[in-house]
Amino acid sequence: MSVRSPRQLWRDWVTLWSRTERPYTLALLRIVLAATVFADQLAILQLGLVEALWAPADVGGIGDPMGVVPPPLLYRLFAATTTTTWVAFGLWVASTLSFCLGLFTRASGLLMVLLYAQFALILPGGDRGIDMLLRNTLLVLALGASGAALSVDARRKTGSWLGDGAQVPAWPRYMLILQLIVVYFTAGVQKIGFAWLPVGHFSALYIVLQDPAVAKTAGMDLSAWYGLTQFSTATTLLWEWSAPLLGLAIYYRDTRDRPGRLRATFNRLDFRALWLLVGVLFHVGIHLTMRIGIFPFAMMALYLCAWHPDELVALVRRPGRARAA
Amino acid sequence: MPSEPDLVGTGPWPRVRAGLIALALAVHACAATPMPRPIKAEDARTATAVEEMKLWLDVLASVGISATSDQLLALVNAVGGACSTLKKSALAPFQPLLRITGTGQSWALFAYPDRYPNRLVVEVRQPGGQWETVFRGADPEHTFLAPQLTFRRIRGVYDTASSRGSPGKVYDRFADWVARQTLAAQPNATDVRIKMVQFHVDLPDDGPGEAEGGASSRSDEEKTRLVRLRSREQVER
Numbered sequence: 001m002s003v004r005s006p007r008q009l010w011r012d013w014v015t016l017w018s019r020t021e022r023p024y025t026l027a028l029l030r031i032v033l034a035a036t037v038f039a040d041q042l043a044i045l046q047l048g049l050v051e052a053l054w055a056p057a058d059v060g061g062i063g064d065p066m067g068v069v070p071p072p073l074l075y076r077l078f079a080a081t082t083t084t085t086w087v088a089f090g091l092w093v094a095s096t097l098s099f100c101l102g103l104f105t106r107a108s109g110l111l112m113v114l115l116y117a118q119f120a121l122i123l124p125g126g127d128r129g130i131d132m133l134l135r136n137t138l139l140v141l142a143l144g145a146s147g148a149a150l151s152v153d154a155r156r157k158t159g160s161w162l163g164d165g166a167q168v169p170a171w172p173r174y175m176l177i178l179q180l181i182v183v184y185f186t187a188g189v190q191k192i193g194f195a196w197l198p199v200g201h202f203s204a205l206y207i208v209l210q211d212p213a214v215a216k217t218a219g220m221d222l223s224a225w226y227g228l229t230q231f232s233t234a235t236t237l238l239w240e241w242s243a244p245l246l247g248l249a250i251y252y253r254d255t256r257d258r259p260g261r262l263r264a265t266f267n268r269l270d271f272r273a274l275w276l277l278v279g280v281l282f283h284v285g286i287h288l289t290m291r292i293g294i295f296p297f298a299m300m301a302l303y304l305c306a307w308h309p310d311e312l313v314a315l316v317r318r319p320g321r322a323r324a325a
Numbered sequence: 326m327p328s329e330p331d332l333v334g335t336g337p338w339p340r341v342r343a344g345l346i347a348l349a350l351a352v353h354a355c356a357a358t359p360m361p362r363p364i365k366a367e368d369a370r371t372a373t374a375v376e377e378m379k380l381w382l383d384v385l386a387s388v389g390i391s392a393t394s395d396q397l398l399a400l401v402n403a404v405g406g407a408c409s410t411l412k413k414s415a416l417a418p419f420q421p422l423l424r425i426t427g428t429g430q431s432w433a434l435f436a437y438p439d440r441y442p443n444r445l446v447v448e449v450r451q452p453g454g455q456w457e458t459v460f461r462g463a464d465p466e467h468t469f470l471a472p473q474l475t476f477r478r479i480r481g482v483y484d485t486a487s488s489r490g491s492p493g494k495v496y497d498r499f500a501d502w503v504a505r506q507t508l509a510a511q512p513n514a515t516d517v518r519i520k521m522v523q524f525h526v527d528l529p530d531d532g533p534g535e536a537e538g539g540a541s542s543r544s545d546e547e548k549t550r551l552v553r554l555r556s557r558e559q560v561e562r
Contacts, residue, residue: 128477
């Protein structure tokens with residue numbers, strides 16, 4: 001294998017991030033991730049928590065935005081009142097819906113992310129890891145061409161909801177694949193509490209499932225299920241550590257016509273689908289046993305980024321041929 | 326699926342875009358890199374931290390390294406402090422952008438399962454003076470305000486606060502909010518008490534000294550902490 005010069009490496013880098021593909025995967029990601037945020041917003045509204053979560057402390061909020069240094073821009077630009085809270089929340093919901101529908105996609109996406117970030121600053125304890133992940137991914141989708149298909153914008157510009165089939169930059173999808181790998185891999189390597197390790201008897205999930213704050217199973221006697229929770233703990237850890245292999249599997253699918261036994265094996269097994277199937281089982285398990293809201297749904301929605309748009313097209317046209325695409 | 330890439334863009338834009346992406350990836354790679362952090366003294370005194378520390382000392386002793394918990398904590402804080410400073414310095418120029426977009430990389434999900442979890446309990450005092458439980462975490466018999474208190478964003482507030490050595494002012498404001506909701510729904514109640522009941526999760530394979538015969542999931546010993554009392558006068562003021 002020849003050694004590439006820095007100039008050649010830079011050219012490869014530019015080429016990689018200049019690749020294009022049809023916009024369907026990005027469009028689907030836009031729809032499902034924005035719909036997940038919208039569902040969360042509806043839950044907040046239904047539970048009557050808008051003011052509790054994001055109003056200033058002196059008018060009943062749990063957070064203390066004016067105590068943050070510097071205070072969130074929202075309450076610096078506008079009066080720190082419940083009216084501001086409600087207007088901002090209304091704009092956040094409207095921009096989320098608009099982004100989901102693909103109406104003024106880029107502008108509505110950016111507004112949605114910026115307002116989402118303001119709410120995170122007002123009450124950091126109420127902003128969970130999944131919220132940061134959603135902002136990361138939605139910002140990438142807003143900056144990319146996620147509105148080029150399955151959107152009102154596409155319909156207005158091309159006369160078709162599917163757009164005109166033109167190629168769009170593929171870099172947002174590549175960045176989301178990297179994001180997915182980083183989330184799982186770094187979550188795995190940071191699980192250094194003893195309960196995750198053999199020395200702690202792989203007891204992590206057994207312990208988590210007894211926590212009244214998050215577990216639907218808290219208060220139940222789970223001792224009969226201890227072995228299963230130990231197996232699940234070890235599997236979770238190994239699966240998270242193996243996240244970089246997902247990137248390798250996607251790369252191998254993208255270069256399937258090149259030689260190599262490992263590449264051929266990965267593609268024959270469809271390692272990507274297998275790895276993500278474990279992820280689906282993991283998140284369904286989390287949803288059934290724990291009370292952590294949108295987390296499993298947002299994570300599984302993000303799995304779409306592992307599919308090239310041509311594969312999605314093949315899946316829609318001839319489901320049986322999707323594997324071969 | 327094409328193996329040969331279709332490329333987009335002409336002129337300098339592809340190179341500018343590739344450069345910006347390289348910068349964004351570098352910043353987020355720095356943010357995502359797991360590094361040790363210093364531990365506050367009060368957090369080091371929590372039951373979970375004490376237990377983890379003891380286990381680490383046992384592991385170190387098993388390979389011939391003897392240390393005290395104070396020595397190990399000092400080492401963790403020295404290394405964690407240096408790493409934390411390095412990371413903060415590297416990210417400092419980009420912090421305003423990360424803050425305004427609410428983006429970043431921090432994915433320590435359930436890194437340290439808590440063998441001393443807290444159960445939120447809300448009680449009201451009736452005119453006769455007796456206390457009555459209206460909410461108890463994971464108890465189907467006491468579910469007042471349960472949809473709100475178990476919602477991930479509200480749960481995040483008290484769960485995060487209660488797992489620290491000191492819960493901070495946000496826990497007091499949370500207690501104020503719970504008291505307002507509770508007294509509004511309980512017109513006869515005179516006071517509200519919000520508290521955390523901490524218990525120990527025993528493992529089925531714990532030794533006899535640690536578990537009650539191994540049959541029960543948890544020890545019966547519970548510790549009440551972070552009690553906040555709010556009277557109707559206080560709330561209505």
